[in-house]
Amino acid sequence: xxxxxxxxxxxxxxxxxxxxxxxxxxxxxxxxxxxxxxxxxxxxxxxxxxxxxxxxxxxxxxxxxxxxxxxxxxxxxxxxxxxxxxxxxxxxxxxxxxxxxxxxxxxxxxxxxxxxxxxxxxxxxxxxxxxxxxxxxxxxxxxxxxxxxxxxxxxxxxxxxxxx
Amino acid sequence: xxxxxxxxxxxxxxxxxxxxxxxxxxxxxxxxxxxxxxxxxxxxxxxxxxxxxxxxxxxxxxxxxxxxxxxxxxxxxxxxxxxxxxxxxxxxxxxxxxxxxxxxxxxxxxxxxxxxxxxxxxxxxxxxxxxxxxxxxxxxxxxxxxxxxxxxxxxxxxxxxxxxxxxxxxxxxxxxxxxxxxxxxxxxxxxxxxxxxxxxxxxxxxxxxxxxxxxxxxxxxxxxxxxxxxxxxxxxxxxxxxxxxxxxxxxxxxxxxxxxxxxxxxxxxxxxxxxxxxxxxxxxxxxxxxxxxxxxxxxxxxxxxxxxxxxxxxxxxxxxxxxxxxxxxxxxxxxxxxxxxxxxxxxxxxxxxxxxxxxxxxxxxxxxxxxxxxxxxxxxxxxxxxxxxxxxxxxxxxxxxxxxxxxxxxxxxxxxxxxx
Numbered sequence: 001x002x003x004x005x006x007x008x009x010x011x012x013x014x015x016x017x018x019x020x021x022x023x024x025x026x027x028x029x030x031x032x033x034x035x036x037x038x039x040x041x042x043x044x045x046x047x048x049x050x051x052x053x054x055x056x057x058x059x060x061x062x063x064x065x066x067x068x069x070x071x072x073x074x075x076x077x078x079x080x081x082x083x084x085x086x087x088x089x090x091x092x093x094x095x096x097x098x099x100x101x102x103x104x105x106x107x108x109x110x111x112x113x114x115x116x117x118x119x120x121x122x123x124x125x126x127x128x129x130x131x132x133x134x135x136x137x138x139x140x141x142x143x144x145x146x147x148x149x150x151x152x153x154x155x156x157x158x159x160x161x162x163x164x
Numbered sequence: 165x166x167x168x169x170x171x172x173x174x175x176x177x178x179x180x181x182x183x184x185x186x187x188x189x190x191x192x193x194x195x196x197x198x199x200x201x202x203x204x205x206x207x208x209x210x211x212x213x214x215x216x217x218x219x220x221x222x223x224x225x226x227x228x229x230x231x232x233x234x235x236x237x238x239x240x241x242x243x244x245x246x247x248x249x250x251x252x253x254x255x256x257x258x259x260x261x262x263x264x265x266x267x268x269x270x271x272x273x274x275x276x277x278x279x280x281x282x283x284x285x286x287x288x289x290x291x292x293x294x295x296x297x298x299x300x301x302x303x304x305x306x307x308x309x310x311x312x313x314x315x316x317x318x319x320x321x322x323x324x325x326x327x328x329x330x331x332x333x334x335x336x337x338x339x340x341x342x343x344x345x346x347x348x349x350x351x352x353x354x355x356x357x358x359x360x361x362x363x364x365x366x367x368x369x370x371x372x373x374x375x376x377x378x379x380x381x382x383x384x385x386x387x388x389x390x391x392x393x394x395x396x397x398x399x400x401x402x403x404x405x406x407x408x409x410x411x412x413x414x415x416x417x418x419x420x421x422x423x424x425x426x427x428x429x430x431x432x433x434x435x436x437x438x439x440x441x442x443x444x445x446x447x448x449x450x451x452x453x454x455x456x457x458x459x460x461x462x463x464x465x466x467x468x469x470x471x472x473x474x475x476x477x478x479x480x481x482x483x484x485x486x487x488x489x490x491x492x493x494x495x496x497x498x499x500x501x502x503x504x505x506x507x508x509x510x511x512x513x514x515x516x517x518x519x520x521x522x523x524x525x526x527x528x529x530x531x532x533x534x535x536x537x538x539x540x541x542x543x544x545x546x547x548x549x550x551x552x553x554x555x556x557x558x559x560x561x562x563x564x565x566x567x568x569x570x571x572x573x574x575x576x577x578x579x580x581x582x583x584x
Contacts (some may be wrong), residue, residue, distance in 0.1 A: 002180035019468075020324045020326075021324075022364055023345065023364055023514040024348075025345065025346035025347075026344060026346045026364075027346065028346030028347075029288075029326070029327065029328065029329050029343065029346060030326065030327060032329070033327060035289070038493060054346070054386065057315075060347075063348055064329075064346075064347075064348060065504075067331060067348035068328075068330050068331050068348075069329070069330030069331065070288045070289070070328075070329040070330035071329060071330075085495070085498075086250045086449070086495060086499055087250055087251065087406050087445070087449060087481050087492060087495050087496060087499075088250065088251055088407040088481050089412075090491070090492075090495045091408045091409055091481070091487060091492075092408075092409070120460050123289075124248075124250070124332065124499050124502055124503060125248065125249075125250035125251070125499070126289050127248065127252065127253045127255075127287065127289070127290070128253055128256070128405075129246045129250070129251055129252075129253055129258050129405065129407030129408070129413065129479070129481070130253055130405070130407055130413040130414050130415070131413075132407055132408075132413070136289060138377070140291070141291075141292070141517070
C-alpha cells in the first residue's frame with residue numbers, strides 16, 4: 001500500500017510516541033489522536049494505514065474507533081458543542097439547553113449543520129459539575145451555561161477565546 | 165481548618181515550577197531520596213491509613229506492599245487520572261492547579277516501590293489539565309527532578325503522559341491497563357491483581373491522582389499526624405467534589421470523619437433557593453443515595469459502608485425537593501447503560517433493559533409490573549460480572565427504588581411527574 005495518511009512527518013511523530021512504550025501497540029490511542037487532530041477525523045483509509053503501522057488487523061482498529069467516544073470517522077463542525085447530560089448538569093437544566101440548541105441550530109443531537117459550522121452532541125459527565133450545566137465547546141469547558149450564553153457562543157463564531 | 169492539597173488551589177500560578185518551589189515544593193522528595201529508605205516510606209504510608217481516593221478506598225501502603233520486588237521484571241507506576249465518576253472533579257483541580265504535587269508524590273511512591281517508569285493515564289476530554297500537567301512534567305525534567313539521577317540521588321524515574329479517548333470503564337484499574345496497552349478497555353479477571361501481573365505483564369502500582377498527592381504531606385509530617393486527621397482506619401482528609409442543587413458547588417478538602425450535613429450546609433452553603441433537601445449521592449454516581457434524614461453519616465469509607473452506601477470518589481451530588489427521583493434514576497441508568505463496556509452479559513443487557521424500561525416510564529407508558537421487573541433485573545446486576553461497574557450500577561439503582569418506591573409507583577400510575 002502506498003501510504004497517504006502517514007506522511008513522513010506523521011510517521012516520525014508516531015515513531016516518537018511509540019518509543020515511550022515497550023510494546024508498540026500501546027501507542028495506538030495517542031497515534032490515533034495524532035491522526036485525528038491532523039485530518040479532523042479517522043477515515044476508512046486512515047484505519048487501514050493505522051492497522052498497517054501497528055501490524056494489527058484492521059478489525060482491531062475499527063474496534064478502537066467504536067469503543068472510544070473521542071474518535072470520529074467524519075469531521076465535526078468548526079464549532080463542536082458537547083453538552084453534558086449526566087446528573088449534576090441534568091439537575092440544573094441540561095435538557096432544556098440541549099433542546100434550545102436543537103431548535104436554534106435546526107439539527108438533532110449527533111448532527112452537524114449543513115454549512116459545517118456547528119456540531120451538537122450530548123455526552124456523559126465531563127468532570128466539571130461545579131460549573132453545571134456545562135458543555136465542552138471545541139477544547140474548552142464552559143459553564144454555568146444559560147440560553148443567553150449559548151447565544152453568545154453561537155454568534156461569536158466560536159474561536160476558543162470567550163470566557164463564559 | 166487546615167488545608168493541605170487545596171491550599172495550593174488559592175495560590176496564584178501554583179501550577180508553575182517556580183511558585184511550587186517558593187512553597188517548598190520538592191523538598192520532601194529531595195530529602196526522602198537522600199535520607200530515607202524505600203521501606204520506611206512504604207511503612208509510613210501504610211501507617212497513615214491513607215486510603216485509595218479514586219473510589220475503592222483500599223489502604224494505599226498495603227497496595228504497594230503486594231508488589232513483588234525481585235521478579236527480574238520492571239515494576240510500573242500507573243497514575244489513574246481518568247476521572248470519570250459522575251459528580252467528581254477534584255483530580256482536575258490538582259492537575260490544573262498543582263500538578264507538581266502529584267509529580268512529587270509519584271517520585272516518593274516510585275522510590276518506595278523501586279519503580280523507574282510511570283505512566284499518567286489522563287482522560288481524553290481533559291485539555292487544560294493535560295496542558296498544565298505536560299508543562300509541569302517538562303519543567304521537572306528540565307530541572308533534573310524527573311529522568312535520570314533525580315536530585316543527584318542516583319534514582320531514575322521516567323514519566324509518560326498517556327491520554328485516554330473517552331470511556332468511563334478505563335477508570336477501572338484493569339480496564340485502564342488494557343487501554344494503556346492500546347486495546348479496548350475491557351477489565352481483566354482478577355486474580356492475578358495488577359500488583360503481580362499488571363501493565364505489559366509486569367508488577368504494577370496503580371494509584372489515583374489525589375491519593376498520590378497526599379503522600380508528600382505524610383512523609384513531611386508523619387503518618388501519625390495524618391492518621392489522626394481522619395477516623396479509625398480512614399486516615400487524613402479528602403477532596404469532596406460537591407455539586408447539584410447547592411449554593412456553592414466546588415471542591416472542599418475536609419477530614420474523612422466530617423458529616424454529610426456539614427458538607428452540604430456549612431461548606432456548600434445549603435440548598436439553592438432554600439428548598440428542602442430530598443436526596444444526596446454521597447460518593448459518585450455509583451453510590452447508593454441517602455435520604456434527607458440520613459445525612460448525619462460520617463463521610464469516611466467505613467461509616468458510609470455501614471450506612472449501606474460508599475465513600476467512592478467523594479463526589480457529592482445534592483438534589484432538592486423539586487427533583488423527580490424517576491428522572492434522577494433515568495439519567496443515572498442512562499449513564500451506566502452507555503458506559504457498560506459490553507463484556508459481561510448481566511451488565512450489558514441489564515443496564516440496557518433498565519434504561520429502556522425507565523425511558524418508557526418517563527414517557528408515560530409505565531406498567532404496574534415494571535417495578536418488580538426492574539427489581540428482578542437489578543438483583544442479578546451485581547456480583548455476577550468481571551468488574552465493579554455493575555455493582556455500582558446496582559447499588560445506585562436499588563437505592564432509588566427502595567427509598568422512593570412510592571414515588572415510582574405514583575409516577576407509573578399517573579403517567580407523569582407533573583400530576584404525581
